[in-house]
Amino acid sequence: MKSIKIGLLGLGNVGYGTFSVLKRNQEEIKRRAGRGIEVVAVAVRDVARAEALVAGACKVVNDPHLIVNDPEIDIVVELIGGYDLSKTLVMQAIANGKHVVTANKALLAVHGNEIFAAAQDKGVMVAFEAAVAGGIPIIKALREGLTANRIEWIxxxxxxxTNFILSEMRDKGLDFATVLKQAQELGYAEADPTFDIEGVDAAHKATIMSAIAFGIPVQFDKAYVEGISNLNAVDIRYAEQLGYRIKLLGITKRATVNGVEGIELRVHPTLIPAKRLIANVEGAMNAVLVHGDAVGASLYSGRGAGAEPTASSVIADLVDITRLATADPEHRVPHLAFQPNAMTDIAILPMSEITTSYYLRMHVADQPGVLADLTRILAERSISIDAMLQKEPAEGETHTDIIMLTHQTQEKNVTAAIEKMEALNSVVGTVTKIRLENLS
Amino acid sequence: MKSIKIGLLGLGNVGYGTFSVLKRNQEEIKRRAGRGIEVVAVAVRDVARAEALVAGACKVVNDPHLIVNDPEIDIVVELIGGYDLSKTLVMQAIANGKHVVTANKALLAVHGNEIFAAAQDKGVMVAFEAAVAGGIPIIKALREGLTANRIEWIxxxxxxxTNFILSEMRDKGLDFATVLKQAQELGYAEADPTFDIEGVDAAHKATIMSAIAFGIPVQFDKAYVEGISNLNAVDIRYAEQLGYRIKLLGITKRATVNGVEGIELRVHPTLIPAKRLIANVEGAMNAVLVHGDAVGASLYSGRGAGAEPTASSVIADLVDITRLATADPEHRVPHLAFQPNAMTDIAILPMSEITTSYYLRMHVADQPGVLADLTRILAERSISIDAMLQKEPAEGETHTDIIMLTHQTQEKNVTAAIEKMEALNSVVGTVTKIRLENLS
Known part of the structure; x- marks a missing residue:
């Protein structure tokens, strides 16, 4: 089957991420989507730079209208940002009957109602998973995963x-201006950071989630927006002493005031109990906590920005559209994610062949040479030790516990080492083995 | 438009949860799905009990074959569990051209390949969001949200x-047998807990995720399964001293052994660094960490069992199927989650009307009566104090900080109180106000 043809508007950070991931994972994506997804053209300001990046893989044009008007192109991916040119291009793409994928939260928070109405009339999709929380599929969770629920709050x-700045302020006891400067040097903050630090970007995203959660139009102009630029380091310390962390939260919730139902929509620094999972989401990570009446609270966390995390969401939207345009309705999403004729037969490994780290506990005689014997047995099987804990024997005891954490090795090596260890006279009973994963 | 007709097999915990949530949220769900979703019949062993529960809202039958063979029914929801009768009924429903929704991980982990092949042939869907991690939409995240990625591990x-038992063992320093008994009394563990504590249930779920992540058939017989019944309390303590927590993890990952690609599929107690977010998922909560090459690590957490969390996933599947059977392909999922003709006009509240708690910091003269003035001003506006922190004045200083956390109140009350506080001679400069959310 002929591949789906994509036109990219913009080849910056996210645009090039989208181009790269589509290329690198093209087989995997095709096995899932049922047909190939191919970038056929990109529109950029700097044509020479883009031509070097795409290396002949697709057309490069300067005029973005050439993309939205190109009859060959099925889906337009808008990654140029802003409200003006992007709106003109998106509306033109819709008018031309093309599906649109966008990461542009500002555009949707401000002009979303008009754009979605046009798409509805024209029978095309405007998909925007990448517009909220980067790589986290939160739009899908809200629109499809939690449809049983009356959403109470997000x-x-x-x-x-801002989460990076707040984490650093707390961690290192620094003030806002110092950390902002560091963040700019590290590339975590833009040269003009206003949209981020004043909460505007978060409010765009909260506005979109509010509409989806409660079935209301997008209303960015009604959002309360307060950033972190006036936040004092001393308040972060006091909050911590009281058991709280300060996070910039986008909040939207149902509320009843004087018997009338309303919606709160607000972005501001917020104290939250330090023991909540979301309070421990640090650095540049994002997380969204959703409370529905049936499911209770559920949390979605991951990278909220960056080239490939954002590309992950852009491409998920491309696959969604491709599946709709390709499959029988009943098999839009294959039962096991991959098309039935595109399964593989990679074997499940026997346990002896798996690789991980290990916690080993030995109960041993408190006598010279024991540790030497144990470490020799490990070394002979090329198992290296990451950490060790040796307890003093209890009062009147002649034996004690030794705990070792190993670096990664194959299970069969550890099994063989344990057999040798248990054969030592100095080792009492069996060696306790628990596997260890760093999950990094 | 005529509603979609559902037949429930089983009206236990999850079955009744599904029935209740469909009824309670019927308007909300209809606004999302585009048409009503109606339970027309349930099949149960104890007909009298079920008739009391459904109170005339639908037919109650004793023979489940009456449901799978009923031409009126569009979707069969299988919630009876087990491998035998459930398999017969699911296969019969498929043969009759009905879509199936099931929460039965055991059935799918063991007979999934046969069931999905039959559904594919017949052009029906077998949906199973509720089979893995209860209310967390992890199947949707893996099958649709992360399609751009080469999944590396889960x-x-x-x-x-088991997570409840491990949390209690660590928290209270108790041994396995003691905590299991408590868990049984609290209803967190079944009378025969074998499937849970020996890791079989987790392995069923890991098997399903493994197939979806890597495009391989379900292969429960190849999974390595080790539970927590032999886990010693002393190892939980030693692990903690080394900076780790022990969790029962279901793990599946790509591995290359001697140049050949394979898949690891294993369930066992695992040490993980205590600082990882997933290490802090405690009690009966579930969480799934997915690592994809583009998105990096993303975490999905929430309630993994229970009547309504599981019903949340069952109903999400029902809405998915209903949307496919109802909408134009291009508008399967409405842009803003609700059907365009089913939006509401609930107003966004002005900030003065929102309700939350507050952190207030005042810089005050260290003299008698100041605290009395401040607390009186709050009391006059019915703002009650949840916690307070008063710092000693620094050496040689005549002023100090007072921090108060309030209970919930409307923003306008706090704004008015702050105005009064700032007018006091004893209060220097402005009062710092930061909002506080418990997120519970």
Whole structure:
């Protein structure tokens, strides 16, 4: 089957991420989507730079209208940002009957109602998973995963720049201006950081989530927006002493005031109990906590920005559209994610062949040479030790516990080493083995 | 438009949860799905009990074959569990051209390949969001949200019973047998807890995720399964001293052994660094950490069991199927989650009307009566104090900081109180106000 043809508007950070991931994972994506997804053209300001990046893989044009008017192109991916040119291009793409994928939260928070109405009339999709919380599939969770629920509230860390700054302020006891400067040097904050630090970006995203959660139009102009630029380091310390962390949250919730139902929509620094999982989402990570009446609270966290995390969401939207345009309705999403004729037969490994780290506990005689014997047995099987804990024997005891954490090795090596260890006279009973994963 | 007709097999915990949530949120769900979703019949062993529960809202039958063979029914929801009768009924429903929704991980982990092939042939869907991690939409995230990625590994806390037991063992320093007994009394563990504590339930779920992540058939017989019944309290303590927590993880990952690609699929107690977010998922909660090459690590957490969390996923599947059977392909999922003709006009509240708690910091003269003035001003506006922190004045200083955390109140009350506080001679400069959310 002929591949789906994509036109990219913009080949910056996210645009090039999208181009790269589509290329690198093209087989994997095709096995899932049922047909190939191919970038056929990109529109950029700097044609020479883009031509070097795409290396002949697709057309490069300067005029973005050439993309939205190109009859060959099925889906337009808008990654140029802003409200004006992007709106003109998106509306033109819709008018031309093309599906649109966009990461542009500002555009949707401000002009979303008009854009979605046009798409509805024209029978095309405007998909925007990448517009909120980067790589986290939160739009899908809200629109499809939690449809059983009356959503009660959403609270999200939905701006990585401010979360990075707040984490650093707390961690290192620094003030806002110092950390902002560092963040700019590290590339976590833009040269003009206003949209991030004043909460505007978070409010765009909260506005979109509010509409989806409660079935209301997008209303960015009604959002309360307060950033972190006036936040004092001393308040972060006092909050901590009281058991709280300060996060910039985007919050939207149902509220009843004087018997009338309303919606709260607000972005501001917020104290939250330090023991909540979301309070421990640090650095540039994002997280969204959703409370539904049936499911209770559920949390979605991951990278909220960056080239490939954002590309992950852009491409998920491309696959969604491709599946709709390709499959029988009943098999839009294959049961096991990959098309039935595109399964592989990679074997499940026997346990002896798996690789991980290990916690080993030995109960041993408190006598010279024991540790030497144990470490020799490990060394002979090329198992190296990452950490060790040796307890003093209890009062009147002649034996004690030794705990070792190993670096990664194959299970069969550890099994063989344990057999040798248990054969030592100095080792009492069996060696306790628990596997260890760093999950990094 | 005529509603979609559902037949429920089983009206236990999850079955009744599904029935209740569909009824309670019927308007909300209809606004999202585009048409009503109606339970027309349930099949149960105890007809009298079920008739009391459904109170005339639908037919109650004793023979489940009456449901799978009923031409009026569009979707069969299988919630009876087990491998035998459930398989017969699911296969018969498929043969009759009905879509199936199931929460039965055991059935799918063991007979999934046969069931999905039959559904594919017949052009029906077998949906199973509720089979893995209860209310967390992890199947949707893996099958649709992360399609751009080459999935590298998944590690999940996917059994609430064992996570509850491990959390209690660590928290209270108790041994396995003691905590299991408590868990049984609290209803967190079944009378026969074998499937949970020996890791079988987690392995069923890991098997399903493994197939979806890597495009391989379900292969429960190849999974390595080790539970927590032999876990010693002393190892939980030693692990903690070394900076780790022990969780029962379901793990599946790509591995290359001697140049050949393979898949690891294993369930066992695992040490993980205590600082990881997933290490802090406690009690009966579930969480799944997915690592994809583009998105990096993303975490999905929430309630993994229970009547309504599981019903949340069952109903999400029902809405998915309903949307496919109802909408134009291009508008399967409405842009803003609700059908365009079913939006509401609930107003966004002005900030003065919102309700939350507050952190207030005042810089005050260290003299008698100041605290009395401040607390009187709050009391006059019915703002009650939850916690307070008063710092000693620094050496040689005549002023100090007072911090108060309030209970919930409307913003306008706090604004008015702050105005009064700032007018006091004893209060220097402005009062710092930061909002506080408990997120519970």
């Amino acid at each position: 609270a999200g860390i939905i701006n990585g720049t | 590690a999940g806390i996917i059994n609430g019973t």
